[in-house]
């Protein structure tokens with residue numbers, strides 16, 4: 001028999017109200033023991049909660065009989081005053097009744113196991129709790145609403161058609177397989193392949209919305225990267241000094257631009273060095289910069305010896321010539337030519353001037369919106385989805401290659417179906433589920 005679990009659903013600390021949830025076969029007995037009369041289903045009842053050692057608090061008690069509850073089991077919620085002592089007294093009383101403290105994500109895992117939501121929706125619940133920006137919230141909400149599950153159903157329809165054709169032909173001796181088998185299966189495979197390509201192209205956007213759009217500040221030490229970073233972030237996030245090579249590691253500063261989460265990072269000054277610790281910093285900075293979604297190459301416009309552009313730069317990145325308040329150095333013209341050849345978007349500023357920083361902020365906002373906004377929200381949003389979509393796609397493309405051998409093609413289609421099924425988690429082994437739910441907070 002399943003345990004009955006309990007946990008505080010609200011964050012620790014003082015608050016007006018705290019919510020403690022209970023789910024499992026003994027939920028009703030627990031409500032009766034603490035609150036006396038069980039309230040009508042889904043209607044709040046005001047009760048004084050009592051433990052063996054006396055009254056705990058006045059609480060609103062909600063009773064959700066299964067299977068119509070969030071977890072699909074009998075569940076209850078106690079809305080108590082949000083003081084830490086009140087919450088711990090209630091948790092102790094529930095423990096004394098023999099209930100068990102829930103693991104992280106265990107309520108949602110039970111909902112998943114009872115068929116209340118699929119794995120992608122459960123991930124959406126976790127994302128919704130983590131959401132800090134408007135875009136993250138909208139994307140997570142679409143996922144909780146089952147956007148990926150609906151796409152999966154559509155894909156399955158084509159899979160079933162393709163597979164039915166191949167499976168029906170498996171019994172034919174090789175030389176007698178009618179050519180129509182492949183002809184009938186092909187349009188379904190092709191449509192599915194097209195859809196999976198689109199979904200995969202969108203995962204990157206989904207991941208950026210979820211995890212943040214990454215912008216790297218690159219350029220020689222002393223170019224003014226820390227100054228610009230502080231200006232952009234609106235606070236002293238990096239230490240500004242006049243000694244080259246002070247910023248030794250990658251400092252990520254979270255920001256919000258046009259409702260999107262952005263991570264802006266200063267780098268250790270991409271230059272060769274013999275100092276071991278600094279060399280490690282440079283290595284990390286390079287890796288961060290080359291995997292970033294956008295780079296800003298910051299150049300000290302007053303310098304007469306500008307380093308060549310870092311190799312991490314790609315077309316569409318920004319070239320910002322800094323220190324426009326000082327007389328230009330002899331090398332600026334060459335840097336500009338190199339930036340133009342790389343197709344960088346050019347700006348000339350003084351990082352010490354807030355108005356100039358505003359121009360860069362606007363340019364970054366444009367880039368983020370251009371790359372992340374779309375008519376529709378991405379349905380696949382994380383690496384787990386991306387890997388499974390790519391697996392399925394590879395199988396289906398192989399099926400097209402071997403379409404003349406129905407047995408081989410049928411096997412490919414079957415395996416593609418398994419990969420897609422795993423997106424919604426219907427056939428996932430325990431350890432995969434453990435990993436997904438371990439990222440949840442307790443009480444959800």
Ligand code: GDP
Nearest residue numbers: 221222223224225226227240241323350351352
């Ligand atoms: P980083 O090594 O690239 O991070 O550069 P910092 O931000 O630490 O700046 C190096 C030096 O240049 C500091 O003394 C800054 O005050 C100065 N600096 C940065 N931006 C400007 C600017 O626009 N004009 C002038 N005159 N000095 C600047």
